[in-house]
Amino acid sequence: MAIVERHKQELERSAAPRDRAPSVIEFRGVSKNYGPTNGGLETASFSIQRGEFVFLVGSTGSGKSTLMKLLIKEIEPTAGTIRVAGRDLSEITRKKVPYYRRNIGIVFQDFKLLLDRTVYDNVAYALQVTGSSRKEIRAKVPDILRLTGLATKLHSFPDQLSGGEQQRVAVARAFVNHPPLLLADEPTGNLDPETSVGIMQLLYRINRTGTTVLVATHDATMVDRMRRRVLELHQGRLVRDELDAQYARSDMNTAEFGALLREPAPEPKRGPQADRQRSRDAARRDRDEFDDIFPSES
């Protein structure tokens, strides 16, 4: 796929010349309190390297969205430093925030499309914002829409599309600038399982072009099947961080990846450092069984 190759080249060109490039995301003791008793995130420290595909899991109120909002500088941390591509976010002034956000693709649970624009215009807007020429937009937008499987829906409005298609538009808009980092906050939260697989495949394909992808989700089966690095938050604390070494190889193609998502979940192979988490995992499995009996969500 031409666009994938082109994107790979672009990333390689823009990569830091040093051998050890800084982590794409680095949290060091980051806290966010919304009030004296209302904690959003407590002293979270972790780092994500270039090209990783990371899941961020946790129940509602565990701080997933807080973490995402901190990353796009919608809110400021109460304590600690956040570095994105080596750059301290607190050094970015309010005026510079838009320019910073152009380097991050963002996908939301509720799509956040501009309802009075066609699919084409929605994706084009992300380019118009950066001052791209019309010629550039004409070249890039159909390409990215073909990649996301929306080639026939160019001139539809968002309310004429299914939820899955709308989310594909959102992904296309997030990726059209070829950002080095893509954030997805519950991208499959409003979608049925089969459509979710399609969206995850799309995110995986984007990840394979070298883009770092961070997905917040509470879809535990999906996380288990994909066998990627998982960060788990519980009441604002980072309680699990498993590295990807023991997980599925990252060079499988998209079709294999899709098959992996559809087959019954294998028991993930835990590394030795995860032993202390075992009791917690057992509790989580109990929760899953509960969900099987009372399927309430999605």
Next chain:
Amino acid sequence: MKPAFFVKEAMRSISRNAIPSFAAMASVLVTVLVLGVFIPVVQATTGAANEVRGRVLVDVYLKKHATKADIARVQGLLRDKVDHVGKVEYVSKAQAYAQEKKRNPEAYQLLGANPLPDTFRVTPDKPDNVLKLRDALMPAAVSGPPTRRAPVDTSIEQVKNRKDETTKILTATRVVKLAMGGLAILLIVASVLLISNTIRLSLFSRRREVEVMKLVGATDSFIRWPFVIEGIVLGALGGVVAVLLLGVGKVALLDPLSSDFALIAAPETIGFGLLAVLLLVASVGVSAAGSSISLRKFLRV
């Protein structure tokens, strides 16, 4: 490319949000229409009041036997020594006689001789100073009742206000002017509030859109310009339609009347062209500033 892009964006959002856009335009139209009628009315009223005040003057009648030297002396006195003198007009016996004879030929035919004295018509520098002027010309006597006054010059027979109602005229016209000024201020405040409220409502329904734009990485000015242009376009549209309606109203209703009606034609009112330009500038300015200010709140994401 950029200005063209902003204009295109503004047009697209007007057509996609037809009803709020229409509401904003209609509120501009109505207020401009009311203002356009009210401004000349205020001017005509204050003009009429001023005209009535302008008629306030003091007549200085000289004694019958006043010589040319007396006349010259009184004229010099009025011009240089007395305060609050605006304009001095000399009417000689003969001129006064001719004027009065024209007005009432039969009565003056009977008289035969000219009974009229030489007169100075003195206009005060400000209508409010008319009483001071009279006092200056006829200072109250040091002793005796205040009604007994002696003129400043021996050759002056009498100093008279043209009308006894001078004070009444002055208070009445002052009240009219103040009331009109107050109404004009109220109307302008009401117009600005109405327009800015309509704009705020139509922007409020689009705050989600603004939020999405910010998340995609649009700068504040990139988001603001289309909204400001939209305000300019809607304000101009409303203003132009209102001015056209005013023009039609002027040609159809006012112009045929003006030949018959002294009151409408007489006082100096603002020219229609100037009024139209003023109204257009005001409507465009208020709508553009209103959009930009209302948007500021939503841009804080």
